[in-house]
Amino acid sequence: MVGATSAARRLGRAALDLVFPPRCVGCGEGGSFLCDDCVAALPVAAGSRCPRCWQPGSDARLCLDCQAAPPSFDGLRAAFVYERTARDLVHALKYRGMTALASPMGSLLAEAARRHDLEADLVAPVPLSGLRRRLRGYNQAEALARPLAMELQLPLRPRALARRRDTPPQARSADAEARRRNVTDAFVCRDRGVEGRRVLLVDDVTTTGATLAACAVALKAAGAESIWAITFARED
Ligand SMILES: [Zn+2]
């Protein structure tokens, strides 16, 4: 029965591919949702960055922000800069329902986690508010965390964190302080399983790291030993 179901699902997918053949989100080339050329051209978030918050231009030393007020996570790494195809991918996954992208994007995240030697015992995604999750039908951070956890062979704890209340979406115009106020106390961790464990916290994109820092506060309060955050992209 299981075989018949998956065969039917495969057939359904094949039929869907006929109607909507996969096209690369980056260049429009047919054959896949993300072609090899576009993967190779993705803007890697490299160069001289703050070792803690991954903000560029700090000459590989702790940036002034981190010196003044170190974030509650142990460190943050982003695979790519939030521009060009990296931005298109995040948008397609988040707003266009292209969940098929989660797998190749999750693999790229796993590659970045290995490249930066991020050691962890478990993977936890940044949660969406209940309302937004219902509207979108899925949490894009969880969609990325699933293949990432699988490739790193780590347990995924999709419900480790929860939103305490519905916070308004982060507006680009909001300054850093407003963002911090907005997310402080927004998260809670009721998962006893994080106690004494090293958590790899996952989100699709970060700007100031305020959301990740607020999640880290909740994880630390629940006894997590360390928190490394990883995102697909970072707004430089
Ligand atoms: Zn392409």
Ligand SMILES: [Zn+2]
């Ligand atoms: Zn920093």
